[in-house]
Amino acid sequence: MMISKQTLFAILLVLATSLSLGCERKEEVPSPTDPPWKPAGTEGNITGRVSFTGVDAMPAKPAMMDMSQDPACLGSGDSASDEVMTKDGKLRNVFIYVKSGLPRVSFEVPATEVVLDQKGCRFSPRVLGLQTGQTLSISNSDQTNHNVHPVPKANREWNQSQMAGQGPIRRKFTSAEELFPVKCNMHPWMLAWISVLPHPFFAVSGQDGAYTIKGLPPGEYEVVAWHEKFGARTGKALVKPNTDANLDFSFDGSATKAEGGNTGTLKMQPALVLP
Numbered sequence: 001m002m003i004s005k006q007t008l009f010a011i012l013l014v015l016a017t018s019l020s021l022g023c024e025r026k027e028e029v030p031s032p033t034d035p036p037w038k039p040a041g042t043e044g045n046i047t048g049r050v051s052f053t054g055v056d057a058m059p060a061k062p063a064m065m066d067m068s069q070d071p072a073c074l075g076s077g078d079s080a081s082d083e084v085m086t087k088d089g090k091l092r093n094v095f096i097y098v099k100s101g102l103p104r105v106s107f108e109v110p111a112t113e114v115v116l117d118q119k120g121c122r123f124s125p126r127v128l129g130l131q132t133g134q135t136l137s138i139s140n141s142d143q144t145n146h147n148v149h150p151v152p153k154a155n156r157e158w159n160q161s162q163m164a165g166q167g168p169i170r171r172k173f174t175s176a177e178e179l180f181p182v183k184c185n186m187h188p189w190m191l192a193w194i195s196v197l198p199h200p201f202f203a204v205s206g207q208d209g210a211y212t213i214k215g216l217p218p219g220e221y222e223v224v225a226w227h228e229k230f231g232a233r234t235g236k237a238l239v240k241p242n243t244d245a246n247l248d249f250s251f252d253g254s255a256t257k258a259e260g261g262n263t264g265t266l267k268m269q270p271a272l273v274l275p
Helices: 005-023
Strands: 044-052 085-087 095-100 114-118 127-131 135-140 146-150 160-162 169-172 177-184 191-197 202-204 210-216 219-227 231-239 244-246 249-251 256-259 262-264
Touching: 044 095, 044 219, 044 231, 095 127, 095 191, 095 210, 114 127, 127 202, 202 210, 210 219, 231 244, 231 249
Parallel strands: 044 244, 044 249, 114 135, 127 191
Antiparallel strands: 044 210, 095 202, 095 219, 135 169, 146 160, 146 177, 177 191, 219 231, 256 262
16 A cells, blocks of 8 residues: 555654653652652751852942832832842842652642732732642732732732732632742832742742751752742752751852743843842
8 A cells, every 4th residue: 555745744743743742851740649748757958058149240239119109109218129139149039949859749738828918019028939729818018009910820810909908818829830920010110929839848048048948858859949030040959868958059140031930131130239
């Protein structure tokens, strides 16, 4: 039986596509149907610091946010941008999380709420993480109205006004998703970043650049450190029973990012150097 060139091409195309899909590396994500995680008493931690070596390349004075459109926002007395916050060569608000290496188990969803406040016409904290199914509680501590507008891709986007004095807005995210922005449509300078993970192994660097990811079972892990302006850095940590594994990260300001999870190019803004 003769096979036409068109038929042969179609067969080869299907085979090539199948092989490509079969060889594609897929990250294993814990599922609710996996067996529940049970600590064995041998867990360890990953600790470290995030350094920033790009201060010399940044303007001496931090960028100032124009809050003049809302007089209530000017009362805070602080309009310095908190996009890049450094102190003594350490970088704050870096989100560090375990990317791969975890066992295929399901992790209990914490009953505690994760709080995102609006205070001084800025989001606090600026960067946060929570587990899938965990409650996010959004408060308004300002004497002005806000508009909470998360912009995820894997979860449903929503947009809700929150009046001054109004009680918390409570929402949950059902799908794991790396960092996505939260905006306030009334105050365009306001911005926060949220990561939704299927496990509890994440942290945010503090003012001294330090972080700790607690309670990991022994094993080797791929760990990602992400900053909204400078993109992502990846490292590996070997956690031994009942010990701390040290993993430091460094950002030099050479890589910038356009949106959560994707490295792009943006004009650098001045760093906010804390006293």
